[in-house]
Amino acid sequence: MSNDPGCKGQTESEQVVVDDGHLANVLIYVKQGLPEAAYDPPRQNVSIKQEGCRYVPHIAAAMVGQPVQFEDEDQTLHNIHPMPKNNPEWNQSQMPHSQPLEKSFSQPELMIPVKCNQHPWMHMYLSVIGNPYFAITSKDGKFTLPGLPPGTYTIAAVQEKYGEKTQTVIVGAKENKNVNFSYQP
Ligand SMILES: [Cu+2]
Secondary structure, eight states: OTTOTTOOSOOOOOSSEEETTEEESOEEEEEEOSOSOOOOOOSSOEEEEEETTEEESSEEEEETTOOEEEEEOSSSOEEEEEOOSSSOOOOEEEOTTOOOEEEOOOSOEEEEEEEOSSOTTOEEEEEEESSSOEEEOOTTSOOOOTTOOSEEEEEEEEETTTEEEEEEEEEOTTOOOOOOOOOOO
């Protein structure tokens, strides 16, 4: 990182972010059980910043068609390079403090690696989900999937290193359900 004066600080691996047993950066999404409806994507964009020569957040998710906004907060040139399998690949440079770059993704796809060709250590994962019921666990390991209609669902958790786990959950009308996932290192 010292080669680039526009970068500062140390980069630690963000592959496993754990605090007191609570895992952050775990993608949670409804994998099965929703009706085959077409869901409108939220208009609110998903914001991904390049900050201190890292992607913030490290794990992000957007709905199919939802705008994803990339911003360069650094005094250096970055290069955003997602490497999807189901969506078109692109690769675009971004000048410091230039206009945000807005993109969307048309196909569901889990954990698309996003790199920066300028800074080989910079990477993140962006997941594209076909329904609006997804979340990323926060520092305390928690997540919510508000507004999930009554039904029987397969809920999946995806962790960058430890992979995917699923659980079946039955949600009744106006019911709050707790779901716990755990990973063993
Ligand atoms: Cu970069």
